[in-house]
Amino acid sequence: MTRILLLPGWLGSNDGHWQRLWQKRYGDAVVEQDDWESPRRADWIARLEDVILAHPGPAALVGHSLGCHLIDAWSASTRHADRVACALLVAPPDLYGPQLPAVLQPWRRPLAQPALPFPALVVASTDDPYCHLSDAVRMAKRWGAQCVNLGPCGHINAASGLGDWPHGRRLLDDLLRRGRHNTGLSPA
Template sequence: MNPSNILLLPGWQNSGPGHWQSRWEALHGYRRVEQHDWMRPLRGDWSARLEETVVDADGPVVLVAHSLGCILAAWWAAHTAHAHRVYGALLVAPGDVERPDLAQQIPGWSPIARQPLPFPSVLVGSRDDPYCGFERAQGMAQSWGARFIDCGAHGHINAESGLGDWPEGRALLLDWLGSQS
């Protein structure tokens, strides 16, 4: 698969230089879906931007989402006519935007779309994610029809988790992509 067809969907406030998504972009040529406003995310705007990117891609795409990017992927998939263009999705550390504290910080993202995703997916959850309880992450995976992977205690699976380039995550992505063909 063309590396530029692996689309990175960062969460709220984008993924900084130390985040594995940014490292994968720099090291492997994956393409970040740039949003218009990372600080005040609007679900409709973010969905429209993802729609444009998927439609403009030169073939099937793979979504690699983190945090709010996971919630975006599920919402977009439930409302698009172009889900058939998605080969699959790696969903990492979804943010629980139905939790009152997060719903207040990121308004307009609740409810979380809970329909089964129309493409194969894997959800990686952490046992001590401050933005989503472990059982909630498992529940999202079940609702979305995603294979669930317990990555242990790695916080929000972001730069603060000390994962560096997160080679285990990339190996998971590549192994999973290989098993889909």
């Protein structure tokens, strides 16, 4: 069975965030970080690696905001990317935009790996304060992913009023089916 790993961004996901609601409703696992306020890239990568290696079988990664860049950074540094069936990358922030807080600037380092080694889907909105839609499309291209435009949904977080975001869950389910087909993994 494919485990769903939820990767919150900077400051974590609060109780009203769809990631926390998915955790409660579907039993998905949130990858908790030791420091949500001053995220050290190497520490976050190591934590994700530990979680992935702790359980046999495939995982689906669902990143929000900085969690999207964690997926990218982890996949560029691991030898275990074959354990990932797919990745849903929701509202990735533009790491080169002027709105990026200083504490996140170390995440700007370029990565050697241009595309993710598993099927991926980027979900973006037209009014995300942390990323213009054109930048989300550019990131999706670099990651070898398709990009879905949700329209005006802000940063696709609790403030967006999405509740448990059933549309996002359908996107993940479709991506999981595609990931299993591409990797030969058995259905959940």
